[in-house]
Amino acid sequence: MIEITALTKSYGTTTVLDGIDLVVEEGQIAAVVGPSGAGKSTLARCINLLERPTSGAIAVNGQDLTRLSRRDLREARRQIGTVFQSANLLRRLTAAQNVALPMRHAGLPEQEVRRRVGDLLERVGMVHRANHYPSQLSGGQRQRIGIARGLALQPAVLLSDEATSGLDPESTRAILDLLTELRDDLGVTILVITHEMDVVRSIADLVAQLDHGRIVEQGTVADVVRRSDSALSRALLPMPPVPVDDDLRAWSVRYEAAAVSPVWLAQAGRELDTDIAVLAALVEAAGDSRVGRLTLGLDPRLDDRRVVEVLGRHGVVAEPVEGAVLRAVPAGSGVGAA
Numbered sequence: 001m002i003e004i005t006a007l008t009k010s011y012g013t014t015t016v017l018d019g020i021d022l023v024v025e026e027g028q029i030a031a032v033v034g035p036s037g038a039g040k041s042t043l044a045r046c047i048n049l050l051e052r053p054t055s056g057a058i059a060v061n062g063q064d065l066t067r068l069s070r071r072d073l074r075e076a077r078r079q080i081g082t083v084f085q086s087a088n089l090l091r092r093l094t095a096a097q098n099v100a101l102p103m104r105h106a107g108l109p110e111q112e113v114r115r116r117v118g119d120l121l122e123r124v125g126m127v128h129r130a131n132h133y134p135s136q137l138s139g140g141q142r143q144r145i146g147i148a149r150g151l152a153l154q155p156a157v158l159l160s161d162e163a164t165s166g167l168d169p170e171s172t173r174a175i176l177d178l179l180t181e182l183r184d185d186l187g188v189t190i191l192v193i194t195h196e197m198d199v200v201r202s203i204a205d206l207v208a209q210l211d212h213g214r215i216v217e218q219g220t221v222a223d224v225v226r227r228s229d230s231a232l233s234r235a236l237l238p239m240p241p242v243p244v245d246d247d248l249r250a251w252s253v254r255y256e257a258a259a260v261s262p263v264w265l266a267q268a269g270r271e272l273d274t275d276i277a278v279l280a281a282l283v284e285a286a287g288d289s290r291v292g293r294l295t296l297g298l299d300p301r302l303d304d305r306r307v308v309e310v311l312g313r314h315g316v317v318a319e320p321v322e323g324a325v326l327r328a329v330p331a332g333s334g335v336g337a338a
Ligand SMILES: Nc1ncnc2c1ncn2[C@@H]1O[C@H](COP(=O)(O)OP(=O)(O)OP(=O)(O)O)[C@@H](O)[C@H]1O
Pocket: 011, 014, 016, 034, 035, 036, 037, 038, 039, 040, 041, 042, 043
């Protein structure tokens, strides 16, 4: 479990992280997203204490790392494995030797090192590349070795800083499957820094949006999409723009598939006694569930409160898209005819 409380990091007069509160429960995957310069990498470096926070606390499994002496910190940092974008493998060492390195530094007996290297290479599916040098591996393979090395000291927490950036879709999928396995099989708590919303949707139990050093929104992916029409919500589930029309009022609706009846749209149409035009729709997997976002076209004469109430009863959050009244009536929809 990672518990970050009121974390602040300043360089001189520049505050890069400003009062971060974030809890990632044991065996959860959290994703931190945000624009370039928001402070994501600084946050990762503070969590593994590569950077000393200016103030605040960082607890891993209940132990506040910021209060430890240098010696105790060295010990405690073994609980945190890190994987970077470029994997940072040592060129002159084989894959197996790279994985072994943290264990050799920690002074583990050679027999134990060999056994663990074998286990780790097996877990990341790289036994057949044990004796290859980094230059003989693909980007995805190097990342897997990086993950194996990050797991070498059996950490409770794994930090992944853009570990899938620049990888092809197949390698990205393999790395994400691996992270999910680590969470499910070993209960590793994982914090993923990424700018890829596909990554967030497919593996994150929790997402936090960082902006100018502050967390401006956080929650499960399904909650964020359902709760608000924020920038994060739209980035997670982007909708195409819809044409403007005078005869239909555009509504943005959001829902979690598990919380609604499969036939909610037809039922809501009947209850509102109107035809509903679907102008844009996207339903995507988000962790274990699926989330949907639709732009609907409704008769503008309908009472807004009633629309919100009827859709709300079906477990669907609805908001009128202000200023968007839609012109061309879809053929045969029967909606909007005066
Ligand atoms: N050692 C440092 N000294 C001064 N400023 C720093 C230092 N390290 C980072 N910064 C500043 O902190 C801010 C956040 O940097 P950080 O690398 O954490 O952002 P990021 O969200 O990871 O960005 P990106 O997505 O581009 O990697 C930036 O404005 C950066 O210039």
